[in-house]
Every structure is written in structure tokens, then in C-alpha cells.
Amino acid sequence: MAKRSHKIAVVVPRYGLVGGGERFVYELTERLAADPRFECHVLANRWSDPSGSVAFHKMHRIGFPRFLSTWSFARSVDRFVHDHDFDLVHTHERIFRADLFTMHSIPHPLWVRDVRRKRMSLYDRVLGRIEQQLIYYPGLRRILAVSSLAREKFFDYFPDASPLVQVVHPGIDTHPYERIDREACRREVRSRFGLDRSDTVILFAGMNFHIKGLDFLMAAMAMACAQRPESGLKLLVVGKGNIRKYQNMADGFGISDDVRFAGVWEKGIEQVYLAADLFAMLSRFDTFGLVVLEAMAASLPVVISQTVGARDLVVEGQNGFVVDRTDSAAVAGRIETLLNPDVREPMARNAWATAAACSWEQAAETTACAYEALLNGPDRVDPQIPPRSTHWNEGGNTL
Template identity: 45%
Template sequence: MKVAVVVPKYGLVGGAERVVFELTERLALQENMDIHVFANAWRAGLAPVTFHRIPRIAFPRCLRPLAFAFITARMTARQRFDLIHSHERIIDMDVFTMHGIPHRTWVHEARGKRMSLFDLAVDRVERRGITRAKPFMLPVSSLVKDELRRVYSLPEDRLKVIHPGIDQKFFHALERERLRADWGFTENDVVILFVGMNFEIKRLDLAMEALASAMRSRHSARPLLLVAGRGDIKHYKARAEELGISKRVRFAGVVEDMAACYASADAFFMPSRFDTFGLVVLEAMAAGLPVIITDRTGAKDVVVSGREGFVIPVDASASVYAECIGRLMDRDKREEMGSLARTAAAAHSWEGVVSRVVEVYHKVLGVGGK
């Protein structure tokens, strides 16, 4: 089977990019699978993948989505592919893994912004690709699926939720005590990990307010917030000072070895305003951490609130999240939930994801693929 995989950046920084890389590398190792990646830039892995560079239009920005879509269509048309699987909005594809929600919804509801020329271009390509090409849609969560059905009125038989996978071996056999000592954490510190490349969307301010509230209500508890990722650290350090928790918040910056962060922590907290899935949630669970997330996070699909962690309404106050933090101060409760989280994450292996994607390929080709 000759398959074209389309993604702007392959194997580079980013949650969706990492998901595409892990999936495609494994697809390329399947018997009778010939994988061709079309991208602007890439980091090649070890699998037998053929790369095709899509020229990048740097300016004006509003033309980039249109240029990427139309250049990709022209390049893929030059070869005879059995199937085109896109992870980006383009105009001609057979399978579309939707890592986001409809762009207009994202701009208006998640970001609270008005549509720019760039946003209008993205929306135009998305609408044309979904309504005219009529690809088989693979939303990464039920949250994304529901938005797709609401905006585009897609039939159920054109949709299949396939969550990202996880490699649990990545999180085992790490020296937890040494890693915590490297951070300067004590045995009594209950380390709550926050991860995000956009502190505003992930709501680090709310996470810090919840930590401050938890510390006020449980004076004997020693929760500590470990923040990994990218954002205006100076601003959030000042906010921690205002809340009186500056000594209980550590900023790690962008961390390459996230497994070490998970191994150093006792729980995971991400009160995101919106997240189509949140691979870091699944990774934290695989590392045995109970999680606190919102009901606008796609990874809620894999969490039973009160069992592997807590799923809280997105509009809840800091005191509600603080109560969850307080419950996780109990070591026995924390370890019980963490064990259940690890078990739940184990059901989401990459092998299972590959199997489900290949099944979709066969279904599409059986109906009359290219």
C-alpha cells in the first residue's frame, strides 16, 4: 500500500508533531506499506520513509495555509498513491486525522478572538477539504468529534475517534529518588507537575491560585508546583510572589527529558481552557500520576473522575481545584489513583493505534480509494 502522509513538520517539537512521528514510523514498518511523508521540514527517524519537501511560503502569512494546501495537492497528484492521509488542513485527502477542532470554533470560543486574514484562509482550506474531498475523519478525542459533527454535520460512518498512543517502557525504571534530589525536593514535598507550551491557554495562573488555596486550607500539607514548558516566566514568578507561594513554585523551562519530570512528580495538574487531547495527560498517567484536568480537555476520554484523577468543569473556581489537590495530599489515595492511571494508560499502546489506523485504510480503499 503506497500512502502519502502530510504534515507541515515531521518529528519536530510539538505534541501533534510527536504523535504523527510515532504513528508514521510504526506504519512504515508494517508489511507491504510504502510511506511517503510530505512536509516543510522534518527529522528523519529509523523507519523506511521517503520524504518530499513542500516549499514554504514565508510571506505574507495569510497565504501560507492556501499555499501549503495547493502545493501539496499538486505534488501528491504527480504520483499514484493508494491513499493520502493528512494531519493538516489540505484540499485533497482520503483520511484526515483532526488534531484540532474546527478553526473558526478555536478562534472564537477557545481564544476569544476575531478572525484574521490568516484565520479566514485556514477556515477556507479546512471547509473545502472536509466538505468537498469528504475524507474519513479521525478525530483524536470525542471532544473533537462532537465539534466536527456540530459544525459540519458529518455522518457517524465517516468518523472514528483514535486517541494518541503511549510507549509505557519510556516511563519505567527511572531513579525517582535521585531525580527528586537533583531538583532539591524533600521526602515530604508533594510535587504537582504542570506542563504547557502556552501558559495562558493551559491556565498556569489558575493552577497557582489553586495551589495557594490548598496551602491555606491544609497548613500541614507541602504541595509544590513544578512548571515545565514555555511562557512568560517573569510574569508568573511575579504572580507567585503576589500569592505568597514563590518558594513553592519551580520553573523548569522547556524540558527535553519529560520522563524525568514525570518520575520526579507525585501528581499532574493542567486546568487547560481547551485542549483537543493533551498527550502530556496520557504520559503522566503512564508514569503513574493521578491527574487533575478540565472537561474541555480531550484526554478526559481516558479518565474516570474520582478514579484515575479528577475531571473538573472548566469554569470551576480555584477552590474546587484546591480541594482536588487537598485530596491528593493523602499518600495512600494518591498512590491508589496513580496505579489505576498507569493501568488505564496501558490500554493505549502505539501497536493498538497502528492497528486501528490500518483498519481504516482498508475500509477506505474497500469503498473505493484512489
């Protein structure tokens, strides 16, 4: 008699939609669903690009008032899981309880205090409470952090739960970058934005210019341009943000003629990467930064700040540089180093090799091993009957 597949609930608010975290869940889950050991059910509020190998179940989410959004989604998941027979619950979102939690961010109070530098709103307090409830749920047996940086921040805030944490980096598919004609991309994209073939183009990509440190990058670029005015150094900015504000900032730095704003690139982002010479992102904080891995897949050396989780993949001077974002002179020095093709081109090859070693298949297999350990391990706790409650939906969804 054939062994039945394990029934896995994968929890995420949005599946297959734009965003680094959403892409992570999509790529991982599609591969796990193709594994005959698992039957994957996605519990989501919205999804796109559904495949035949994944079953979808719509979870309710209240959009307004905002402080109810996460709570209502968690409540909907709670009820659904209680009524269905899952072998394992893997959540990518803060909910009341699960067996396995992939942590795409840092503890929410730290994010508000240290990154956003704001006071906790009602929404933030509710989210923080749900997060705390999940971390201290007795049935939670494994936490997957997307970087060592995320793990460190988690240890700082939840030291008692630190034995549960292991790091699983996101993956990347290098094939789309290999199938495209790089020279054709350089001609087309550069022509579109008024960039010369001989220009050295820095690519910046991000959906929040402030958090991703575009201001720090502009300050460093201004210094590099002043030091090497003959270099043809240009900055191509892709993504979403207050473009007028940063155009004025570029003007203040004296580099307005050297900066191009491309806006949000809906499709074929690989072409933009292939048109550039190097990638830079000096984020105030980024749990991982999938764009860094995408840049490496396009054979771009990277310059990133110490507060980008993808620093785990950077070998100093081999495939990129990790810098102090506030030291504009030091960042400018690294950019100037990469103006030399004899330095840049070997680093470009090493960057591609780094990306090629980070496949989604590898990430999926590591996650599958975590599934098997939880399903078969002696410390298994049935999430359907938590130790501190007689039913899944009792005592675990109150604030």
C-alpha cells in the same frame, strides 16, 4: 506473486519535531511504515529523525506573509499528489483534498472565537476556507478525531459530515518511564529546584501557559496551601510562557515560595514526571493533551479540566479527576484529596494501567484498519480524479 504494498501519502508540515501533534504523527507513521501492507511517503516541509522505512518529500511553504503559509503548503501537496500515483492520501494538516483526515484540533473558526476569543484575521479566514474545502471534498471518506471532545466540536460546526468521524486516541510508550530509577529522579530533580523529599509536588507541563490554564491552577493551589499549610505542597512548572508574568501572579496569590519554573525541558522529560507526585492541567481548551497520557505513564494521578480531550481516559476517583477549571475551591479540594498517600498511591497505579492500555501499536492498528476499509470499501472515491473535477489540481485550490 506477492501482493504489492499500498502506497500511502502522509501529509504533515513538520515531522518528528517537538510538539504533541508532531509526536503523534511520528509515532503513528513509523509503526504504519513497518507494516508490510503499506509504503509510507511523508509529504512535509521540515522533518527530523528520519527512518529508513519512510520516504520523505519536501513540500514548499511560504513563511511570509503568514496567510499564505497553509495555502502554499496545500498547493504544493496538491501538485505533488497529482503527479504521483498514491493509493491513499492521509493528511494531518488542512489541505484541499484527501481520503483521510486526522483532526488534531477543532474547526478553526471555533478555535479563534471560543478559545482565543479574537476576531478572524486574514490568516484565520484562509485557514478556515481550506478546512471547509477539505471537509466537503467528496473524496474524503474518513475523519479521525483524537478525542470525543474534538468530535463534539466538529459535529457542532460540520453536522453534515458527522457520519465520517471516529475517535482514535494517541498512544504512549510506557517503557522509558519503567527503565528509569524513580528515586534517583526524585533526588536529582528535586535537589535542582530546591524541593524537599517530603514535599508533595504538582507537575504542570505546557508550551502556552495561558491556554493551558496555569492561572487557574495557581488560584486553586493558593487555596489548597491556605487550607493545608503543613502539606509541603509545591508546583513545578515546565514549558514555555511569560515566566515573569506568572511569577508575579504567584506572588499575588502568596505562593511565590511554593512555585518553581523549570523552563523548556529539552531531553529526558521522563525524569521530571517521575520526580512529581501528581499532574494538573486546567486548559481552556486542549483537543487531547498528550502530556496527560505521559503523566499517567509515570504513575501520576491527574487533575484536568473538562475541556481537555484526555478526559476520555479519566475514571473519576480512580486514576484522576475531571474538574471545572473556574471553580478554584473544587479544584483545591481535589488537590487536597491527593495529598493523602493512601488515596494517591492506588490512583497512581491505576493511572499507569490506563497508559499501558493506550499503546501506539493499538493506535496504529486502528488507523491501519481505516486504511484497509478505504482501500477496499465499496464507497471508495479515487482522489486522483475527484467527482467534481477532471484533474486533482483543478478547482480545489482556489480561495
